[in-house]
Amino acid sequence: MTTDAYTLEFPRENVPASTSRSPAVVMLCSVSYALAVSVSDSLPALVLASVLPLMLVVSGKFTHSHLLKLNALNAVMTLTLALTWPEFRGGLIMGMLIALRMNMIYVAFSSFVLPLGTSGVYSALVSLGIPEKLRVLILLTLRGIHIMHGRFSAALVSVRLRAPGLRGLAKLRVFAYITASVLIQSSERSENMVRSVKCRGGFRGFMQSESVGLSSRDAAMIAGFMFYVAGVMVLNYA
């Protein structure tokens, strides 16, 4: 266990695996599955909905250590619901139902959406007709995270070396000052970036990613998913 006043937890993005499926189709199918699972509360619907994540786990397409952490949190959440629900048993059942749904959605999301990577998700946003301003914002925020990460880490290391025993309000004050100075640096950097973008001809042509057309595999995936999700919904409301 670390004893540092601050630690910056920064993820390393997975290199997206090449996929022959359209990212937009993959995202749409995942979201429709998540919505169908979220509204399911009957046993037959949940059994049918659990077929997909079970197949993904059995086929070895899902390998993620986060599931353990997720279920540790689920156990706390279930206990909290059991204690705060009007009836203990009702809360326990609701907690377990939520945990089951969360696991199913998580397995599907991790198996389908996460392998797309940010570039795949970006390509999906292009295909789905998301406004250009929002897409530029996503790209530049991601770029900004990588740029500012170095500066933020350096500031935190500096604090660790100069004042290792920070406590109480002093710790919050130093954190606020670091954040404020990184914000000013980010603003200055953005002015340079705007000048650079303008020199290159503005945002026109900034986007290089193009909408990916639908293949027969994509059409089959949409049809299969719609049939599956419709089955879950029919069983839920039957």
Added chain:
Amino acid sequence: MHISEGILSGSVLVAGWAGSIAGISYGLKKTEPDKIVRTALISSAFFLASLVNVRFGPSSTHLTLIAPMGLILGQAVFPAVFVALLLQALLFHFGGLAVLGANTFAMAFPALMTHIMFGRAVREGTGKFRVMVFSFMAGALAVIMGALIAGALLGLTDRNFLGAVKLLVIAHIPLAVIEGAVTLFLVSWLKRVMPEFLS
């Protein structure tokens, strides 16, 4: 403050998306193309600040920094929060895609309210004590408002969640005090070093 997948009902998920889409559209309309880069880099700095694990005794916490985002980004806060949460879902697996709309609304709406309620007082306030009080209130109220919205979404899903919602709001009170203090220090520093940054 993230609500995980599988908790909210279908109608609440749809309502969350509707509220967020309205806020994102309004924010994008009000943001000039030249300001997109500034918004992106500032929101990436906030994203990183929210990843810092600040230790308090035996436990530690991540700060949300909702109020400073609202005070600095103003009307562009909805798209900025949406992008930050989307990247958190993709990079950290926090939240999810179906619940992204509800989470965006629960965090961006308090930030926008902070901008409307305290933005002018913090920007143009002359008295040091006055600005400090408003900054603290902005930071603390934004967290409580966020917890109340998350609680309302849970309550609309099922009334039996209300017991857990009370616990959720109470658990956010210490965080509200911490966020209030951080907002106070951050705004005071910016007012001293670069006051135009807040405008």
